[in-house]
Amino acid sequence: MQRVLVIAEAANPDWVSVPLVGWNIAVALRGVADVHIVTQVRNRAAFLSRGLVEGRDFTAIDSEAFAAPFYRLAEILRGGDGKGWTTITAMQSLAYPYFEHLVWRRFGNAIKAGKYDVVHRVTPLSPTAPSSLARRCRRAGVPFLLGPLNGGLPWHPDYGRERIKEREWLSYIRKAYAFLPTIRSTYANASAIIAGSGHTSSELARYRRPMVYIPENGIDTDRFGFHPRTRAQSDPLRLIFVGRLVPYKGADIAIEACQGLLKTGRARLDIIGDGPEGLALAMLVAKLGVEEAVTLHGWKSHAEVADYMRKADLMVFPSVREFGGGVVLEAMASGVVPIVVDYGGPGELVDNRSGFAIPIGPRDKLVRLVDRLTKTIVDGDHDLTAMSAAAANRVEQLYSWRAKANQIRGVYDWLRQGDGTVPDFGFSVCANE
Template identity: 30%
Template sequence: MRTLDFTTEELCQSPRLRVALVTETWPPEVNGVAMTLRRMVDGLIGRGHSVQLVRPRQTPADIALSTHGLQELLSRGLRLPRYDGLKLGLPARTRLLREWSRQRPDLVHVATEGPLGWTAVTAANKLRVPVTSDFHTNFDHYSAHYGVGWLRQPVAAYLRRFHNRTAATYVPTSALARDLATQGYERIEVISRGVDTTLYSPARRSEALRREWGVAVDGLAVICVGRVAPEKNLGLALRAFAAIRQQRPDARMILVGDGPLRDSIAREHPDVVLAGMRHGEELAAHYASADLFLFPSLTETFGNVTLEAMASGVCPLAYDYAAAAEVIQDLGNGAVVRCGDEEGFIERAVQLAAADALRTSLGRHARETARGIDWEQVNDAFAAALVRVWRQGSGVPEKAATIGAQEASS
């Protein structure tokens, strides 16, 4: 495990690379991975690198863009079952070998681990192009939430093999790096995430929006933001809110997002405000207009929504896990409880709901913390990491390169 460091001299003297970035999700798809990649691609281009973006075609009318610094290569994909709005990229080894032989990238960065990503690693290894990867999503943890828990071990083995075929795997937290290292992952490096503190700001608080939610002038707005899906553990958030209502009858709960649990929550919890998908300034207003942010998920690799809530000046409550473990000091700039302690989560939610002054103070300190988590620094680290791998050559051990070449020719 390595936490990345770089110098100003390295950045100033950095060569300008042609990076092929392979992903199976991209805006306008709404998820943390797509948002993070958009930021990182913009960061690479802003630092003078050029990016070939390889991704599945999202709609039949989707057209590959070619703009300053960015050229898209669209591939075939299939919609993921039970995960609306996302696609699984189909294998594209032959096409990538042809494209990258014709116009060779300096480095290939693979952000997602589907069939498209696997064949991208294979093609890069065959051509001896340095290849790196991201670990964004605990797909093996998702299996139990979708009725295929027996797949957890095979999926975990696949992910480990996938990443160990690359020169470096970038993860967002030190805790995740340590966890993956114990599972046999090699060459793990930490690159954190940033937050846009101009977009996400307390200044976007809207009393009109609070009235739409049915929140009284001095009432309490409790918010959850993210996919409305089993892996987000929303049942705990709903139980915490029920306990809050016993102390604060004026409280309202707002769920921002969409997903397969939306209809059942609407039927079983008619008092919950289902705000649906929100974007940009509208999403920022939803955060800033709340008073307490609940994030009960235990399947995150990071959890960008935690930083977004903090930047909005909203007191966060989460498990001591992922982004929360990195940036929240309990009762200093938010609240965290031990992973899996559902009773503790509910108790702390009730405590924060009842303590207006404490909650306001924690939200103010959360904002100050977020202001120090800058995307520019994150993008500096990412660009410097790719340059280092490029300078080292392929960086892939002989055995991994041999396996990749054999699979590419099979």
């Protein structure tokens, strides 16, 4: 079993987004390698509460004196809760190098002495975060692995209004990061990169480093387990949308596109999530006269979301800018067939047997496509029972955290063998082409 130092500055099971991904990957890797996790001190209590032993299983690095001011500045600059993610990422990238400085101070001698077979930086997930460890590990003769890296999906030109609403001012100059000497050094010295999306793979191709494609997101199949569907043809189609209620997520598109089925009682729609668009969505429901068929539930816990998933047949998730799309995997694991936009992460998660990916375009085009597709589904033109089982099977085989840990272990083995053959784990970057 390989000895791996896993760098996961953001890793916390009690949080969402990057920290939750970091936690799940780091902990899953403990099942396939001899892993010691290095994280930031703000995660220490969560690690201890899950039974990990400090010093044996993990080390908490206290970089708060430097990091805390950047986090506070990011909260001021982002323009509102849940907005300005590019600003948050930029501030974190500025604060992160000090964390790695402290990591090297703590583990540098052990790395140089060959105590670890691989040093693997799991988080930050952003390709814009530099790493001084890459150069130091290369000098020590120890493979340094980056990833899964994901982010930077360009805003589609049809959604400039949504871009402005999200306070994504820095996204206009994001590509400038590639010219930073620290970034060039990071990729020049990395032994390999795990790309978490097709876009990131293409973005990082310029560095000509060995690259493996493994989608960023995974899923806890014990929490979101498969439940066979027993829907009769005459039963209403049970639709679900789960996500932050913001313009680019497309909850309004789901409502408007399905209004015909909702008005006639051929479908019901559960919307789970909260956000600034909540009131506007409630007004849209009233305007369209579909109050009896649409329920806005607000925020729900993961356990409650899992319960709603078990009752749904189809997820309508027309988000126009998703890096990963973890909620799509939650749906698929539960046997819910997803309808997604083929732009970014969600379109890479499904294939023609397990879901539907519609081409991106202006809002009115997406409304028409979802409308047309859902009507054909209600009419029985697609075997939802077979697709439901295929979706759950696809997740279990490719996207469970257990599967992901085994995929990454394959990368470790490849690095150790050094035979030049890049692993292929059966993912398709463009699943619906």
